[in-house]
Amino acid sequence: MAEPTAPAAATPAAGGSPAGHLTLEGLTKTYPGQHGAAVRGIDLSVERGSMLAVLGPSGCGKSTTLRMIAGLVAPTAGRVLVDGRDITGIPVHRRDMGMVFQSYALFPHLDVARNVAFGLEMRKVSRSERARRVAEALDLVRLGHLADRRIAQLSGGQQQRVALARALVVRPTLLLLDEPLSNLDAQLRGEMRDEIRRIQQETGITAVFVTHDQHEALSMADRVAVLAQGRLEQIGTPEDVYERPAGRFVARFVGRANLIEGTVAGADGPRTVVELPGVGRVSALGEPRPAGARAAVLLRPHRIALAPATADGPAAGVPDGSSAAPLRGTVLSAGYSGESLAYRIRVGAAGPVLDVERPAGPEATHAPGTEVLLTWDASAARLVDAAEDDRAGADSAPGAADAVPAAAAPHGVTP
Amino acid sequence: MSGTATAAGDTVPGPKGGPRTAASGDGARAPRGPRPGRTALFLLAPGALALLFTYAMPLVWVVRMALNEPLDGGAIRQTLTFGTFTQVLRDGHYWKVIGQTLQLGVLVTVFTLLLAYPVALFLARTTSRWRSLLMALAVAPLLISSVARTFGWMAILGNQGLINKTLQALALTDGPLPLANNMTGVVIASVEIYMPFAILAMISGFGRLEPELERAAASLGANRLAVLRRVVLPLTLPGVLTAALLVFVLSLSGYVTPRLIGGGRVFVLATEIYDEAITSLNWPVAAVLSVLLLVLFGIVIVLYQRAQRALERRFTGEKGASR
Incomplete structure (x- = not known):
């Protein structure tokens, strides 16, 4: 965790990819039997080491987009590229994405340390290396003292930190966060907002997070992508999106207008x-x-x-x-x-x-x-x-x- | 077992002290929880009375009968002795019966769990709109009496049954395979009969299995086998344990299937109790065997509760076991 990037499995394409670390090309998802597409042809790219917020109201397709990046949902059309390499066909467990779920999805039968160690065990990391990296990851999220606790004994904010540590410990190519703060109370939310930003900058990891909260998006992200009804309405810096909205929807959704x-x-x-x-x-x-x-x-x-x-x-x-x-x-x-x-x-x-x-x-x-x-x-x-x-x-x-x-x-x- | 006791209970009145002890035992449990109101007691009364007359009293009567001494020709000497217990426990035949009962219980439980687990897992996880229908289908066999289903299995497993006739018609076997009138047949039929119970018990215990946890495991690099082994299995263990208890207890007390498919060659406690009570008219021995079966149940339930509590601690992390 201390060394910034060095993604484990990403094989940088020859010639690099000036387009960005993560690129989505015409990403589309249509659910059978549903009227219209959930996600309609999203094109965007995320620079290495930066944080993108995908912002939109509920049902706008932002979670589906994130899940397509993670490999949990198969796109109907379009491609997902990491370092210019097409990973659309690669199954979840070989994508090397660190995902933080809205519900945290921590394993209730394992203690904190074993939860964090899970990804390392799957990668067959040696026991001593595992112990070292788990301790490091828990220190990063300031939970070193709770390593042997059960998940049920943790508060919401602590669970959130464990989920972050578990996703980061494997040194994933990308960090994906699905509504990471929505289950926290107002005060914790502010604290975790700064915490996630600090960790992202400290580790230098490329991150994408999904939110319906404009404050979260504006304050945490380097760039904000606003989605509405499955379409990308605008992508730009928080200032762009707030001060120079591309349309009525963005003007009204991001900030009061x-x-x-x-x-x-x-x-x-x-x-x-x-x-x-x-x-x-x-x-x-x-x-x-x-x-x-x-x-x-x-x-x-x-x-x-x-x-x-x-x-x-x-x-x-x-x-x-x-x-x-x-x-x-x-x-x-x-x-x-x-x-x-x-x-x-x-x-x-x-x-x-x-x-x-x-x-x-x-x-x-x-x-x-x-x-x-x-x-x-x-x-x-x-x-x-x-x-x-x-x-x-x-x-x-x-x-x-x-x-x-x-x-x-x-x-x-x-x- | 309890049926025998109830039927016999009509002829011999139980000792007066017995029922009262059982009743006061029930009453003593009530103040432990929140104090029940007058209405609650009133509503509980019919059930409590029914249990007292159909369960507690016959039970006391069975224990009392076990302490009597059997005489020749079905006569009973009213006494208080452990002589019948010693007689039974010294007899190798009864130990063999107990051994076979346990063997049947273990085999039936293992195979039922193996077959029911995938079905229960599928039913618990599916989002298909046919889910309700599939659930109904899985438990539909319960609508048919287990006696009828056992006869069905006799028609399938017998020497002239469907399987053996087919195998012989295809010239795959020389003689009939010994599928009925032995332990194999009893296990096969019992597994099918207990599967619906196991499926229901498992699904009700799968509450901790959330699809998001499987996705989280996959995102951390776990392939499908690893997800099953490291996440699904541990999280569904409480349900499996409950199903195991249910099936094991049911098959320990099972009478119809061992009797009919066993063809008089599979001796288990339930059939033995019946024979002692009805054929040999040896009620004290039947009562002793019933008490032994109850003791087995008691041991099994204690083991189950310990295991369940240990599992619970794994989830909550609490050190002190609470009821």
Whole structure:
């Protein structure tokens, strides 16, 4: 474990593979008797030593994708390549993948050390070498003192660590994690998130983990692949996915979002000006679109600044000039959650309702019913598709649920 | 065995002290758990009474009978002596019977487990939509009386039976294979008769077997044989143990199959008890043999509980054995 890479069985293809350590090519899975494919032609690659998060709502095919990489599910079409070598036909037990299951799947009849030793025994590693590596792996996950415990005697977090140690001790080519944190309580989840990231970086192993939690994906991974209905919606760095979502689905699934529908009015240099009913003209960044086309503007709740509307102009401290002229709005509700305040604000008299999130403390709290001015930084407004081509079915996205009313409101205003 | 005792129990009234001891023994067990309410006691009463009259009283009566002395011509001298026990235990014939009973039990248990395990494993793991149907099929033989099934086996295994006739018609054997009227036939028929019980007992004990554990083992490099040996087998052991107990106890007390297929040549405790009680009219000896069979059951059950507890400790890791 101490020495970073050196995968046991991977035979690097001649010429290496600049494409990546793990590559998926048109990976597809169709279950017989099921309408539509569970996974539809996924192409992606993961760089050596990096961590990829596969993010999506339940039923989007992310677990199936992971299981196809592991060899637990046979793909209907497409290939899985490791170091450029096609491993699609290789059975699970010869794939050399370290897998951490959502349920941990620890062997209840073996103690902690024997659980961790299992993969080494299967690889016929000598007894002394086995003992050394098991101790090393348990130290890595900080469980050295619990080696002779039974699984039933461990807490959820400890079981998670054993599962990690068991997967890592064989020095697998890849580390695969299926919803690794979903069975832990909130505090442990944060702790294990850092722990998994630390271990992954310490061992330098290439890792793929599946999650439905955007915070996990954004905070742990080098790159995030967003899946919806079996399709790869976007793959990129956490910043890419969050700041520059490829579409409505990604915008709403990754983070909270205000999506305001409108019509493209024209271009303003690299920016696009969109006419938003009830709001006015807003310029947004994004792929240019022809005038007259339908489009939506994405505004993240925490990127919108608020100021009391009592003054004639924008209040001090609100960035001016670079943003659109301040909008007037009425606070409908203000929810306090300790670290932040979540406002719902109606723009103008009959405009859309926006979610706004402000840090609690330094700013004055705006009571419901008061008038406020809304401003945002020029880079905060992003152009995305209008609702018509909402193929991803964002209604299934739990993270987007609270943003839906805001996005839905303009429908009533648009002609 | 208990049938004989019950039938006889009608003619000779049991000693008065016996039933009361058994009843107070039952009553003493109740306060151990959470205190049962009035309704619970009321609901328990019919079952407890039925058990008292059909089980506890005849049992006490059997033990009492074993302490009597048999006289010639089926007469019994009421006394309190271990003389009949000594007489039985000194007789080599009875030891042979006990030996054959145990031999039959072991053989039947081993073969039943070997045949039932794959079926139970398949039924427990399958996700087929035919699963319920297959389960029903596996236990369907229970719908037919074991007497009828034993007669069926006689028709198959006998010298003029299906197997021997076929073999001879194909000129594969000179004479008939000795498949009936011996231990072989009794084992074959018993295995088939007890398989449904074994399958049910196994499946109910396979709760720890999760498909994800097999996948985890495979992902760690275990081939199918290793998965079976290192994961499936240990996790299904509790079910196998329960099935073993059930089949062993059933075959120790089995009467119909050894009697019919044994053709009077396979002597086991159950048939011997019947012969002593009905043919020889020697009730004290029949009672002694019944008590010996009960002692065997007791030993088997204690061994089973120890094994089960040891297995349980493997899973929980707790040192102290609790009930």
